[in-house]
Amino acid sequence: MAEQEAGLELKTNRLKEQPTEIWVDYDREIDTFYLFLAKQPQPSIAHYAKDGCYLLFDPDSREIIGFQIEHFVRVFLPKHEELQPFCSRSKRPGVLTRKLQTEPLVAYKAVRNCVEGWAQSSHTPLLLRPA
Amino acid sequence: MAALFSVKDPRGDIIECSKKRWDEHICYRHPEVRGWRDLVVDAIREPHCIARDEIEPGVELYYVQGTLPNKYRYCWLRVVVRFVARGTERLGDVVTAFALTEIPTTGEKVVWLSKKRVWN
Numbered sequence: 071m072a073e074q075e076a077g078l079e080l081k082t083n084r085l086k087e088q089p090t091e092i093w094v095d096y097d098r099e100i101d102t103f104y105l106f107l108a109k110q111p112q113p114s115i116a117h118y119a120k121d122g123c124y125l126l127f128d129p130d131s132r133e134i135i136g137f138q139i140e141h142f143v144r145v146f147l148p149k150h151e152e153l154q155p156f157c158s159r160s161k162r163p164g165v166l167t168r169k170l171q172t173e174p175l176v177a178y179k180a181v182r183n184c185v186e187g188w189a190q191s192s193h194t195p196l197l198l199r200p201a
Numbered sequence: 202m203a204a205l206f207s208v209k210d211p212r213g214d215i216i217e218c219s220k221k222r223w224d225e226h227i228c229y230r231h232p233e234v235r236g237w238r239d240l241v242v243d244a245i246r247e248p249h250c251i252a253r254d255e256i257e258p259g260v261e262l263y264y265v266q267g268t269l270p271n272k273y274r275y276c277w278l279r280v281v282v283r284f285v286a287r288g289t290e291r292l293g294d295v296v297t298a299f300a301l302t303e304i305p306t307t308g309e310k311v312v313w314l315s316k317k318r319v320w321n
Contacts (some may be wrong), residue, residue: 100296103292104230113233115276116301129272
């Protein structure tokens with residue numbers, strides 16, 4: 071309980087390493103982009119950062135292992151210059167998704183650059199409040 | 202498409218989830234949710250609050266805290282539902298569900314609050 075009252079901090083070690091595996095996906099139904107630093111999605115807890123972006127962390131290690139970005143095409147992309155190379159001229163989600171999936175490392179670096187500041191900012195320290 | 206479950210929320214709206222959506226989208230992208238089907242149903246039936254997505258029309262978010270097991274027990278469960286008009290009524294479809302630390306303070310507007318809930 072003392073740990074919960076003191077809050078829990080997320081770890082960012084994985085974000086500092088060159089990833090060996092990246093899984094990316096886009097859910098057109100809800101305009102949401104997913105990225106895991108693994109070959110497939112992992113069990114995680116989402117922590118809201120900013121601009122529709124959640125940091126996904128491992129519930130045991132508290133290590134950030136991915137991102138989930140809501141309103142990705144509608145809101146997130148237009149706000150971030152780093153991701154403009156992934157926008158097709160028509161900005162159709164299907165075109166966008168294929169490019170992100172065929173170049174996952176480039177996509178990861180671009181998304182990481184967008185959220186890098188947040189991972190170290192005051193948004194991140196966690197306090198999981200008991201029910 | 203066959204519904205995996207169909208449940209009525211506290212406002213009387215019917216919300217469904219297809220087996221395909223549950224297996225191929227929700228549990229695929231959030232594997233921790235795989236064993237939480239009954240918890241998702243309960244979250245819709247008796248949420249602590251319902252919020253409306255201020256960007257995506259027709260999308261509402263059902264939140265409940267303290268029902269998830271083990272290492273997720275302090276988290277909120279968020280169930281995302283998209284409503285579509287069906288004649289004079291509306292029908293909701295579950296599009297995703299996952300555990301989160303806190304309810305976002307921006308981009309959502311609370312539209313329903315449980316009277317049973319004692320907030321932190």
